[in-house]
Amino acid sequence: MTRRQWLGGAAAGAIGALLWRAGLPDARAAAYPFTLTDAQWRKCLSPLAYNVLRHEATERPFTSPLDKEHRAGIFACAGCDQPLFDARTKFDSGTGWPSFWRPLPRAVGTSRDFGLGYPRTEVHCARCGGHLGHVFDDGPRPTGKRYCMNGVALAFRPA
Numbered sequence: 001m002t003r004r005q006w007l008g009g010a011a012a013g014a015i016g017a018l019l020w021r022a023g024l025p026d027a028r029a030a031a032y033p034f035t036l037t038d039a040q041w042r043k044c045l046s047p048l049a050y051n052v053l054r055h056e057a058t059e060r061p062f063t064s065p066l067d068k069e070h071r072a073g074i075f076a077c078a079g080c081d082q083p084l085f086d087a088r089t090k091f092d093s094g095t096g097w098p099s100f101w102r103p104l105p106r107a108v109g110t111s112r113d114f115g116l117g118y119p120r121t122e123v124h125c126a127r128c129g130g131h132l133g134h135v136f137d138d139g140p141r142p143t144g145k146r147y148c149m150n151g152v153a154l155a156f157r158p159a
Contacts, residue, residue, distance in 0.1 A: 031129065032126075032128050032129040034079075034080040034082075034127045035128070036128075038054070041053075041054050044079075045078070045079065046152070048152050049078050049079070049152045052130075052131060052150045052153050053077075053078065053128075053130035053131055053132075053153050054079075054131070055131075056115065056131040058150060059097075059150045059151060059152045060096075061095060061096025061097055063151070064097065064098060064151020065151070066098045066151035066156055067096060067097060067098050067151055069087070069090075069098070069156050070087070070090070071087065071158050071159070072088070072158065072159040073156055073157050073158040073159045074087065074104075075087065075098070075100070075154045075155070076154065076157055077125040077128060077130055077132070077153065077154070078130075078152065078154055078155045079125065079153070080127045080128035080130070081155065082107060082125050082126065082127035082128065083104055083107060083157075084103055084104060084107045084108060084154065085100040085102075085103055085104060085107070085147070085149075086104060087156075087159075089101050089103075091139070093139070093146055093148065095146075097133065097148050097150060098148075098149050098154060099139070099146050099147060099148050099149070100146075100147040100149065101140050101144075101146065102143050102145065102147075103123075103147060106126055107125075107126055108123050108124065108125060108126055108132065108147075109123075109124050109125075109126045109129075110122060110123055110124070110135060111124065120134050120136075121134055121136075123135050123147055123149070130153060131150075132147075132149050132150060132153045132154070133147065133148045133149040133150050133153065135147045135148070
């Protein structure tokens with residue numbers, strides 16, 4: 001296989017994945033207990049929160065004030081207010097995004113994400129399906145997980 005053939009195949013695969021993912025949020029919306037129309041989501045979310053929660057975008061690192069939030073409380077979904085993470089499980093990962101080592105029970109779901117061309121584990125809200133971020137296996141004890149979340153996808157409720 002030549003380099004040109006490999007690059008052409010990789011580009012075709014990436015375009016196919018983007019086209020497939022473009023229809024994904026609407027197709028899976030019916031699977032969640034909390035649903036809104038696209039117009040309703042646009043009305044209740046900021047443009048950035050809409051793109052992250054509904055279209056799996058990513059906010060720039062070190063831009064969310066929630067990355068530096070250290071008070072006791074609960075981090076909830078910015079889309080549907082589902083409680084997601086207890087502040088006691090938050091840690092400074094140095095990545096520029098709020099990170100947690102464990103979600104609340106039944107608060108999130110996961111799925112495989114090939115958006116960058118390699119497999120990652122996407123984390124979404126179990127109530128509305130909103131994209132929150134990704135989970136990695138390089139977190140602290142006791143779980144060894146790093147739930148790396150987009151701050152714009154979260155709302156903080158102090159205790």
